[in-house]
Amino acid sequence: MANLPILQFEEKILETVERNPVVVIIGETGSGKSTQLSQMIHKRGYTKSGAIAVTQPRRVAAVSVSRRVAQELGVRLGEEVGYAIRFEDRTSEKTCIKYLTDGVLLRESLSNPELNQYSVIILDEAHERSLNTDILLGLMRRLIKKRSSNLKVLITSATLDGEKVSRFFGNCPILNVPGKLFPVEIFYSAERPKSYLESSFKTAIDIHVKEPEGDILIFMTGQDDIDKLVKKLEERVQSLEEGSCMDAIILPLHGSLPPEMQVRVFSPPPPNCRRFIVATNIAETSLTVDGVVYVIDSGYVKQRQYNPSTGMYSLDIVQISRVQADQRAGRAGRTRPGKCYRLYPSTVYHEELLDATVPEIQRSSLAGSVLYLKSLDLPDMNILKFGFLDPPSSESLEDALKQLFLIDAIDENGSITSIGRTMAELPLEPSLSRTLMEANEYGCLSQALTVAAMLSAETTLLAGRSKSMEKKRKHDPPSELPDGSGWGDHIQLLQIYEVWDQTNYDMEWCKDNNLQVRGMKFVRDVRKQLSQIMQKIAKGSLDVQTKERRKESREDYRKLRKALTVGYASQLAERMIRHNGYRTLGFKPQLVQVHPSCVLRIDDEGMLPNYVVYHELISTSRPFMRNVCAVEMPWVLPILKKLEKLNINRLSGGMVQSEEQTEGEKSSLPKKDVDAARPPDDRDSRIQAARERFLARKTKS
DNA sequence: GAGCACTGC
Numbered sequence: 001m002a003n004l005p006i007l008q009f010e011e012k013i014l015e016t017v018e019r020n021p022v023v024v025i026i027g028e029t030g031s032g033k034s035t036q037l038s039q040m041i042h043k044r045g046y047t048k049s050g051a052i053a054v055t056q057p058r059r060v061a062a063v064s065v066s067r068r069v070a071q072e073l074g075v076r077l078g079e080e081v082g083y084a085i086r087f088e089d090r091t092s093e094k095t096c097i098k099y100l101t102d103g104v105l106l107r108e109s110l111s112n113p114e115l116n117q118y119s120v121i122i123l124d125e126a127h128e129r130s131l132n133t134d135i136l137l138g139l140m141r142r143l144i145k146k147r148s149s150n151l152k153v154l155i156t157s158a159t160l161d162g163e164k165v166s167r168f169f170g171n172c173p174i175l176n177v178p179g180k181l182f183p184v185e186i187f188y189s190a191e192r193p194k195s196y197l198e199s200s201f202k203t204a205i206d207i208h209v210k211e212p213e214g215d216i217l218i219f220m221t222g223q224d225d226i227d228k229l230v231k232k233l234e235e236r237v238q239s240l241e242e243g244s245c246m247d248a249i250i251l252p253l254h255g256s257l258p259p260e261m262q263v264r265v266f267s268p269p270p271p272n273c274r275r276f277i278v279a280t281n282i283a284e285t286s287l288t289v290d291g292v293v294y295v296i297d298s299g300y301v302k303q304r305q306y307n308p309s310t311g312m313y314s315l316d317i318v319q320i321s322r323v324q325a326d327q328r329a330g331r332a333g334r335t336r337p338g339k340c341y342r343l344y345p346s347t348v349y350h351e352e353l354l355d356a357t358v359p360e361i362q363r364s365s366l367a368g369s370v371l372y373l374k375s376l377d378l379p380d381m382n383i384l385k386f387g388f389l390d391p392p393s394s395e396s397l398e399d400a401l402k403q404l405f406l407i408d409a410i411d412e413n414g415s416i417t418s419i420g421r422t423m424a425e426l427p428l429e430p431s432l433s434r435t436l437m438e439a440n441e442y443g444c445l446s447q448a449l450t451v452a453a454m455l456s457a458e459t460t461l462l463a464g465r466s467k468s469m470e471k472k473r474k475h476d477p478p479s480e481l482p483d484g485s486g487w488g489d490h491i492q493l494l495q496i497y498e499v500w501d502q503t504n505y506d507m508e509w510c511k512d513n514n515l516q517v518r519g520m521k522f523v524r525d526v527r528k529q530l531s532q533i534m535q536k537i538a539k540g541s542l543d544v545q546t547k548e549r550r551k552e553s554r555e556d557y558r559k560l561r562k563a564l565t566v567g568y569a570s571q572l573a574e575r576m577i578r579h580n581g582y583r584t585l586g587f588k589p590q591l592v593q594v595h596p597s598c599v600l601r602i603d604d605e606g607m608l609p610n611y612v613v614y615h616e617l618i619s620t621s622r623p624f625m626r627n628v629c630a631v632e633m634p635w636v637l638p639i640l641k642k643l644e645k646l647n648i649n650r651l652s653g654g655m656v657q658s659e660e661q662t663e664g665e666k667s668s669l670p671k672k673d674v675d676a677a678r679p680p681d682d683r684d685s686r687i688q689a690a691r692e693r694f695l696a697r698k699t700k701s
Numbered sequence: 702g703a704g705c706a707c708t709g710c
Contacts, residue, residue, distance in 0.1 A: 058708065086710055103710040130708070222706065255707060280706055302706040315705065360708090368710095427710035456710095529710090596702040621703070 004032030028179025050119030214293025253279035308399035375424035435567025453527035454493035486601025488629035568613035
């Protein structure tokens with residue numbers, strides 16, 4: 001805590017906060033803003049009229065920073081200083097400095113929109129621009145008008161992009177606090193390499209042979225490249241002449257590595273040994289590796305993006321932004337002066353890279369966020385005009401509205417329904433919360449809870465699938481994991497959980513079946529949380545127990561699949577007549593295929609089910625549906641009927657609402673009339689054609 | 702017959 005740069009600015013900061021409702025604080029890494037700001041403000045007496053909330057984009061940060069602050073203030077964690085993250089609330093009535101994830105603050109604002117328990121709200125690490133932070137920024141701008149006399153908002157950011165945030169908040173003051181990084185010398189490649197894998201390899205070996213001690217951190221884009229580079233480095237290091245240079249340890253570092261492998265980067269290397277850490281952008285912000293002196297930056301990152309016009313996600317390798325490049329370079333200067341090797345020319349850095357990473361809100365499906373905002377009942381609220389720091393496209397917002405309409409969360413005028421209100425209380429994607437509600441009607445809530453929880457953890461479920469592991473598995477005796485009885489992935493996920501449940505949540509069983517222990521524990525926590533919320537909504541009268549020792553019948557699966565059809569009304573697909581390709585039944589039909597990992601059964605003629613719902617569309621080598629479940633035609637018909645009624649102008653409130661625009665909201669992108677952009681009869685004829693195909697099938701069978 | 706970066710309620 002000694003000599004943190006921010007402490008020299010204490011008076012200046014407090015004075016500015018005193019005079020202004022909103023202050024932007026630019027504090028570089030090591031400035032101490034995360035631990036010190038809350039303490040200063042507390043000491044100045046602001047906590048007499050309410051607590052201080054400090055948001056963090058990550059759970060671990062909320063926990064570790066609060067622990068540190070409690071220690072510095074000499075209090076027990078959970079008393080004056082505490083934290084709240086999902087599944088864990090370590091606060092009490094005494095708590096006056098509360099660290100929380102931004103998602104938790106959004107949940108709190110659902111039950112208490114004015115957030116009256118807080119006198120100060122600090123949005124920390126706002127430059128990371130998580131979806132939740134962006135929504136909070138918009139909410140704060142509204143809240144500060146309402147509570148101008150008794151609320152202070154501080155927004156901290158590590159980059160110099162404070163101007164924009166300041167403008168967003170009516171030109172509020174910006175304070176700069178220097179960081180405590182050592183200088184990092186930057187080297188550029190003369191030209192872009194043909195293969196950044198090859199180029200990283202050469203640069204790393206070069207450093208190893210020529211430069212003094214210090215670990216090397218290499219930024220790659222994904223697991224595949226990391227594995228390849230690790231292998232190459234190992235081979236070369238072994239072939240280097242003994243004694244010609246120091247020893248070396250090569251460590252991969254990425255998210256799907258089991259935790260025990262991840263923590264290896266935290267144990268210091270033996271003397272006279274250099275570590276090569278080959279990492280994804282997990283090492284950019286989430287994990288800080290000590291001892292790094294050299295950084296090699298490929299200039300690329302793998303990024304997931306959503307295309308609202310197709311409803312499809314893709315995972316693309318894209319150029320990083322300048323903010324990211326600087327962040328990566330900074331990783332070399334934490335303990336002493338360092339060096340950063342950028343594998344691209346300086347003209348690329350200065351002229352080609354975007355200033356900042358495209359914020360998540362412009363890369364995600366917004367159904368959940370739009371539903372959340374609708375449920376807040378903000379006055380004069382037209383979602384297309386909500387004041388976002390960087391507005392998502394109107395196409396993206398309209399896509400969200402259509403999805404919500406199809407699952408009954410909003411009515412044809414775009415107003416939230418009572419179903420929608422209940423859905424918003426559940427920490428799930430709208431499709432899954434809608435499924436839970438429908439399942440409750442059909443008496444299969446327990447099963448639906450399990451499916452929703454399993455899908456929430458989906459990516460962390462399967463252990464890192466290396467190629468060798470995959471091969472080994474094929475030669476092993478067939479896995480004892482259930483197969484979904486042919487109905488698809490949702491049913492399989494349900495069955496897997498129920499088997500695990502019957503082993504009494506045996507961790508060994510998970511390992512034996514190649515399921516990540518961490519993931520399965522998470523599923524259990526989610527399931528419990530969802531059960532509690534559903535119980536609260538229904539006042540405790542629901543059956544949420546997992547079924548013990550009882551064979552699920554065909555009828556149970558049928559009910560569940562029917563509930564899924566209602567929940568996934570905007571994620572439906574119909575098989576082509578003569579082959580196993582599918583056409584989505586959304587607004588713009590897409591030709592897609594069932595992902596090869598899916599467990600659907602084919603009929604006697606080798607055909608897949610006529611109708612399916614899917615959890616997501618992902619475009620990789622081709623467009624695929626992932627996590628697919630067979631459904632029945634009669635359940636689909638009412639949805640097609642509803643599609644006909646869809647009118648985006650009414651949904652977005654364009655005809656009924658005329659609200660004055662406030663400062664900043666003028667920046668919203670112009671609303672594009674989707675219906676007008678297309679021949680008017682196109683949609684009707686398409687739906688008509690789909691109906692005819694239905695009828696044709698009906699008569700055949 | 703494919704392959705998934707990272708977070709979070």
